[in-house]
Amino acid sequence: MTKKPEKARVAIVDYALGNLYSVQAACARVGMEAIITSDHATIDNADAVFLPGVGAFGNAMENLHRLDLVEPLKAVAAEGKTLIGICLGMQLFMSESYEFGHHKGLDLVAGETVPFENPRGPNGRLKVPQVGWNTIHPLEDSTAAWQESPLELVVPGSFMYFVHSFYVQPSAPKIWLSKSKYGDVTYCSGLQRDNLIGFQYHPERSGLAGAKIYRKLAEMIVKRKNGGDEQ
Amino acid sequence: MYLRIIPKLDIKGPNLVKGIHFEGLRVLGKPERFARWYYEQGADELIYQDAVASLYGRNSLLDIVERTAKEIFIPLTVGGGLRSIEDIRQVLRAGADKVSINTAAMERPELIREAVQHFGSSTIVVSIEAIKRADGTYEAYTDYGRESTGVDALEWAQRAEELGAGELLVTSIGQEGTGKGYDLELTQQIAEAVSIPVIALGGAGCKEHVLEVVEKGKADAVSMASILHYDFINHTDASLDDFSGEGNTTFLSHGGGKPPISEMSLHDLKAYLSGSGIACRTQEAAV
Numbered sequence: 001m002t003k004k005p006e007k008a009r010v011a012i013v014d015y016a017l018g019n020l021y022s023v024q025a026a027c028a029r030v031g032m033e034a035i036i037t038s039d040h041a042t043i044d045n046a047d048a049v050f051l052p053g054v055g056a057f058g059n060a061m062e063n064l065h066r067l068d069l070v071e072p073l074k075a076v077a078a079e080g081k082t083l084i085g086i087c088l089g090m091q092l093f094m095s096e097s098y099e100f101g102h103h104k105g106l107d108l109v110a111g112e113t114v115p116f117e118n119p120r121g122p123n124g125r126l127k128v129p130q131v132g133w134n135t136i137h138p139l140e141d142s143t144a145a146w147q148e149s150p151l152e153l154v155v156p157g158s159f160m161y162f163v164h165s166f167y168v169q170p171s172a173p174k175i176w177l178s179k180s181k182y183g184d185v186t187y188c189s190g191l192q193r194d195n196l197i198g199f200q201y202h203p204e205r206s207g208l209a210g211a212k213i214y215r216k217l218a219e220m221i222v223k224r225k226n227g228g229d230e231q
Numbered sequence: 232m233y234l235r236i237i238p239k240l241d242i243k244g245p246n247l248v249k250g251i252h253f254e255g256l257r258v259l260g261k262p263e264r265f266a267r268w269y270y271e272q273g274a275d276e277l278i279y280q281d282a283v284a285s286l287y288g289r290n291s292l293l294d295i296v297e298r299t300a301k302e303i304f305i306p307l308t309v310g311g312g313l314r315s316i317e318d319i320r321q322v323l324r325a326g327a328d329k330v331s332i333n334t335a336a337m338e339r340p341e342l343i344r345e346a347v348q349h350f351g352s353s354t355i356v357v358s359i360e361a362i363k364r365a366d367g368t369y370e371a372y373t374d375y376g377r378e379s380t381g382v383d384a385l386e387w388a389q390r391a392e393e394l395g396a397g398e399l400l401v402t403s404i405g406q407e408g409t410g411k412g413y414d415l416e417l418t419q420q421i422a423e424a425v426s427i428p429v430i431a432l433g434g435a436g437c438k439e440h441v442l443e444v445v446e447k448g449k450a451d452a453v454s455m456a457s458i459l460h461y462d463f464i465n466h467t468d469a470s471l472d473d474f475s476g477e478g479n480t481t482f483l484s485h486g487g488g489k490p491p492i493s494e495m496s497l498h499d500l501k502a503y504l505s506g507s508g509i510a511c512r513t514q515e516a517a518v
Binding site for chain 1: 232233235270275300301304305306323324326328329347348349350351352353354397398426427428451452512513
């Protein structure tokens with residue numbers, strides 16, 4: 001007997017940083033049921049977990065510790081459940097950050113978060129934070145990764161919406177999902193290592209291209225959920 | 232670095248309105264139709280401004296935001312009469328990505344810090360409406376240019392940045408709705424005094440105005456209303472919509488003088504700017 005495929009139930013981690021409603025709306029548009037929560041059991045029972053966030057790295061880690069969310073998030077990562085970091089959320093995956101001092105991150109991905117230092121464009125210095133649209137591109141040696149990733153439906157070179165002053169530098173270059181350029185700085189704008197997926201931009205605000213990422217994520221999450229049920 | 236072009240839609244009740252110097256509001260049509268058109272034409276973001284900013288009738292704005300957010304996937308900033316964290320939360324919950332605040336922040340600057348703590352800096356846009364003083368400096372105003380504050384606009388911009396504002400929306404009250412061009416001096420002074428992005432608003436009457444506020448005014452992003460709205464009106468038949476009982480609709484039923492502007496589509500505006508060396512986001516690759 002085949003079971004009727006179930007709707008994906010995802011948790012959006014609420015640690016009092018940032019506007020989570022846009023992420024929730026984007027999930028709803030592709031048929032995912034998304035709950036904004038800081039409850040351990042809800043996170044534990046979800047089919048996938050979104051870690052959004054805007055703001056400062058130090059504050060974010062402080063809030064995660066205060067709400068006792070560090071261990072549950074590490075557990076999500078360790079058990080192979082899809083964990084999606086958006087913007088600051090992806091930066092928190094790193095081992096450490098140099099944003100306003102030195103901070104320890106969730107340490108799910110070896111590497112660090114570093115600031116844009118005087119990025120220069122053709123007409124001089126660029127403002128930091130970068131606020132606005134920028135393009136994402138595959139890496140020369142890893143177009144295969146793009147094809148099998150949440151970016152599969154996205155045309156390389158598509159515009160995405162960014163708001164950030166810092167970017168991630170994973171120690172393993174192979175996990176870059178895409179690269180982008182702000183002035184003369186080329187940086188990692190997305191990453192994937194097994195069940196860990198990160199976007200420096202906001203797919204939920206990035207027009208049709210961003211909506212395609214959510215659509216693919218929903219597909220991946222449902223597939224994993226229903227595939228898992230059969231075993 | 233791609234220039235952001237941000238149509239601004241003033242909303243009164245269920246309608247899109249436009250005035251001159253924020254006065255004499257005229258109904259132009261239904262905001263959702265304009266929003267949809269701009270999204271399809273490649274708008275980089277949208278701004279919705281509640282033109283009456285009264286709490287009475289706020290539900291109508293929330294409905295419009297909710298309907299818009301369902302079909303438009305670019306950042307939407309909503310402002311007008313937001314006075315508290317709860318007001319901001321309501322608008323974000325309805326589907327806005329950012330909010331703009333002015334009067335309430337001027338009365339109690341700490342609101343900026345609190346809002347940033349709750350929703351993140353990139354969600355909070357501080358709107359600065361300025362009028363030039365006799366000595367050439369600028370003063371910040373509230374309530375759509377009706378109330379003077381005695382606060383220097385440049386100092387207020389720096390203060391807002393310190394308190395954590397993610398962006399500044401800078402409007403010249405003198406130029407707003409005139410079609411005579413942005414206030415380049417105001418924009419440049421503020422853009423060079425802060426490190427957060429400055430969105431210039433007020434006065435765009437033709438494509439050259441937009442180019443000059445980027446080149447000379449150093450604006451990081453540009454916003455405009457009439458030149459885009461009248462272009463859309465040329466492409467549509469607003470009589471299909473029901474405007475019963477709402478505002479001054481004489482323009483819609485009888486036509487009439489439009490401001491001294493050369494209306495144009497976003498698409499053409501972007502093509503002009505790109506041709507002038509200002510990189511703009513192109514339409515997404517076709518599916």
